[in-house]
Amino acid sequence: MKPKKLKVVLCWHMHQPHYRDGLDGLYRLPWVYLHAIKDYADMAWHLENCPEARVVVNFAPVLLEQLDDYTQQMQAWLKTGTPMQDPLLNLVAGVTPIPSESELREEIVTACQRAYAPTMINIFPHFRELVEMIQSSSAPVGLDYVCVSYLNAQYFTDLLVWYHLAWMGVSLRYTDPRVNQLMAKKNHFDAEDQRCLMEIMTDAVASIIPRYRALMESDQIELSMTPYGHPIVPLLIDFASMKDALPGAPAPSYEAYPNGYERAEWHMQHGLEVYEHYFGTRPKGVWLSEGAVSSAAVGLLDEYAMQWTASGEGVWRHSCEASHIDQHDLNSKKALYQPLQHAAQNCAIFFRDDGLSDMVGFQYKDWSADDAANDFAQHMQNIANFLGDEVEEHVVTVILDGENAWEYYEDNANHFLSSMYAKLTEHPQVQMTTFKDALQQGVKPRHLPVLKAGSWVYGSFSTWIGEPEKNKAWDLLIEAKQAYDLVLASGELSEEKVQQATEQLAICEGSDWFWWFGGYNPADSVKDFDQLYRHHLKRLYQMLGQTAPESLDIPISEGGGDMENAGTMRRN
DSSP states (O other): OOOOOEEEEEEEEEOOOOOBOTTTOOBSOOHHHHHIIIIIHHHHHHHHHOTTOOEEEEEOHHHHHHHHHHHHHHHHHHHHOOOOSOHHHHHHHTSSOOOOSHHHHHHHHHHTTOSOHHHHTTTSHHHHHHHHHHHHSSOOBTTBOTTGGGSOHHHHHHHHHHHHHHTSOHHHHHHOHHHHHHHHHOSOOOHHHHHHHHHHHHHHHHHHHHHHHHHHHTTSEEEEEOOTTOOOHHHHHOGGGGGGTOTTSOOOSSSSOTTHHHHHHHHHHHHHHHHHHHHSSOOSBBOOGGGOBOHHHHHHHHHTTOOEEEEOHHHHHHHHHHTTOOHHHHHTTGGGGSOEEETTOOOEEEEBOHHHHHIIIIIGGGSOHHHHHHHHHHHHHHHHHHHGGGGGGOEEEEEEESSSSGGGSGGGGHHHHHHHHHHHHHOTTEEEOOHHHHHHTTOOOEEESOOOOBOTTTTSSTTTSSSHHHHHHHHHHHHHHHHHHHHHHHTOSOHHHHHHHHHHHHHHTOSHHHHHOSTTSOHHHHHHHHHHHHHHHHHHHHHTTOOOOGGGGSOSOOOOOOOGGGGTSOOO
């Protein structure tokens, strides 16, 4: 008799916020195309190389649009020489000449060190030499390098090319001979080399959406989405939802976000339109941004007939305790491996195993790849043995960012991911599956009387609201929304301008701005996101024909902390 198998869902969440500056339209940070050539490409490649592996991949619609935009801009440059709207890309392509001004040269040096040095700089001797040259031969004053004016333009061209070669995913290094040809040249890269590099990156970025669509169409993966602009839906709907986990935290000055439920509906509807445009179908599930749930937010998913959503272990525990779920099931985490259904709602809620997810996100990078994969598989076997005859009724859920952990692993987690997929697909007690298929295969959600509002980060909304700088950002957004409502009510804008302003408002409602405000985040990142956020709000006022308030000229937050994994994920 075949052993009963434990259903395991790995859900990779792919998300980047809107990096185009609201005022000049330039991409201020390059993370969309850099993660495309490294992580989005590698994650697809691992799945293509292991057809038996099945996972869920979640895309934020605002990321899909940016991938498409980059593809079109990069292809246009290759065909017609049209400059791109990304300053770093224009430099590496040779569109923009290497500047002579020291300040601009320092910006290039700083930009080309935005990578985790042990795994992305130090392993490439020629890249490391370029970085060490500027570090050892200069006398830093803050972030200023006094020697940059003495270096020739070739130094900066080589630095830019090597920075982008270092961001190439393992899959491109293995499958595209052009990458290794450039690496073998070592230095003195010329215009032909720069064009070759651009061709490699353009091909990679252009391939991302079609490759994931093909994986979906072959039924190897389930694709899902977040609401369009990646907002924290429970907070849009009701600020009071923060009180479930943070009863004593201060709230923004305003009692509520104006017409928040309607805005949440807009993000859902527009997100579905974008998703269907790129993938030709409608998703069965939605990962609400940051796993942020509340009764009203899950009710919104019912409105769109979504079959599933997911959140974190903190939300699960708070909700189960309030619902008086059996204490043994809580202590053993047995109930964690069953989807729950809140009250009379239809949407099933899966809950992330925070411990296992954080092992992948933070711990296994320090292990040997095989030991880490074996340990993960052993955890699955232990859970399966503990569940015994009931194993087929349960689902272990592991959810984390699909792009941010891997640069801290050797070889972009190539050996770990390959080994983990192989061990899980070959394991006699494990079935890799998806949320949609788990429900179709008879996994029955358990009734949950009380759903406590919260997110996958600490089970609360503390990352986005409840302290002065985050609350200030909400107040600025609410004032912009009030101006938006007044102008739209006046009927002064054309239909096209209403649509443009509405999409701009959606960008301002994204979760990432609030994430970065606070003293625990790195100052440079906080400065970048602070400025982008205020520029997006200013752009909204411009589109409305209004004068932006002077308060938008004042930085909201300074940061100053040193977050683990560059602050892109948080350990629970």
